[in-house]
Amino acid sequence: MKQFKVDKSRCTQCGECIQDCVFGLLSMEQGYPALPADKESVCIECQHCMAVCKPGAISILGLDPADSMPLEGRFPNQHQMETLIKGRRSIRRYAPEPLASETIDELLKITAHAPTGVNARGVEFLVVEDPATMAAIRQETLEALQDLARRDAIPDNLCIMKDIVPLMEQGLDPIFRNAPHLLIASAAQGVPCREADVFIALSYFELLAASAGIGTTWCGLGKWAMVDLAPQLLKSVGVPEDHDVVYLMLFGTPDVKYYRTVQRDQDAKIRRLVK
Structure with missing residues (x-):
């Protein structure tokens, strides 16, 4: 049940919710908006009806519009967004101290508002928080790459990974950049638009993190190592077997x-x- 409700004492009967419904499911019944029972199964739970209602008369999914964040005067202006987009950098020098769990949770809860195809909301983040787990992932990745290099099993299109092995053996970290945290972003194989959804979510996370003074790196080398070359590493860290891992992102406090x-x-x- 979608629990679509109208507070008739607040509703101005403007019809904005009806006009904005993605699939045109709402209609006027006895002068007020309604969601017919035979159309509930089509609702994708986007909550546009609640968001577009200026007096806060619409409730859906048991949610109270009073608990939503008001938008009037709160959006950053274009120049602020320009600074954020142009000013963010890929961080490859990180302070060793991990972020607080509460900070990471807040970033990911906000990132969950990123758009997804047909509002599927199927993106999942596996988060590495503690330094010991990051150290274990680095070691397991090195051992997997060493094994592939010994067997000459690294394909030509990823030949750069052959040069990564001796650097890691010297104690350098060209893949994970000594970052304290790692996001492994995936979606179940049945989720439509899952690849696009993950990239959009990571882009939102990157800009949100930058606004909070937190650095990020799109970890392409990590994706090649853990997804393309040694997918057994994903199983060892707990990625569900029915998930496609799309990309990885490093993050933490910048040391630059x-x-x-x-x-x-x-x-x-x-x-x-x-034309």
């Missing part, structure tokens, strides 16, 4: 400070369609 943006406006590739 940047003072200006780079200059890439000239790299914008824009074409305008004119």
Whole structure:
């Protein structure tokens, strides 16, 4: 049951919720919005009806609109967003101290608001929080790559990983960059748009983290190592067998400070369609 309810004392009968329903499920019944019982199964629980109702008259899924965050005057302006987007950097130097669990939980709870295809909300984050677990993952990854290198089992398209092994044997960490935390982002194989959903969620996480002074790195080398070359590592860390791991992200407190943006406006590739 979607528990669609209308507070008639607040409802202005404006019809905004009906106009904004993604699949046009709502209709007026006796002058007020309603969700017919035979259409409930089509509802994707996007909550647009509750969000678009200015007086807060609409409730769905048992949620109280009074508990939602008001938006009036709270969005960052374009210049603030420009600074955030241009100013974020891939961090490859991290302080060793881990973040507080509460901080990580807050970041991920906010990231859960990232859009997903048909509102499937199937993205799952496996979070590495403590240094001991990160150290174990580094060691297991090294051993797996050493084994592949000995058997000459690293394919040519990932030949860079052959050069990674001696660096790791010297005590360097070109894959995980000595980051205190790792996100392994996945979605169940039945989730539509799962690859796009994961990339969108990680992009939201990256910008949110940057706004909080937390650094991130898109961990492509880690993805090659743990997903493409040695997927047994995913099982050892607890990724569900029916999940596709799309990408990995490192994060933690930066041990470096940047003072200006780079200059890439000239790299914008824009074409305008004119008919």
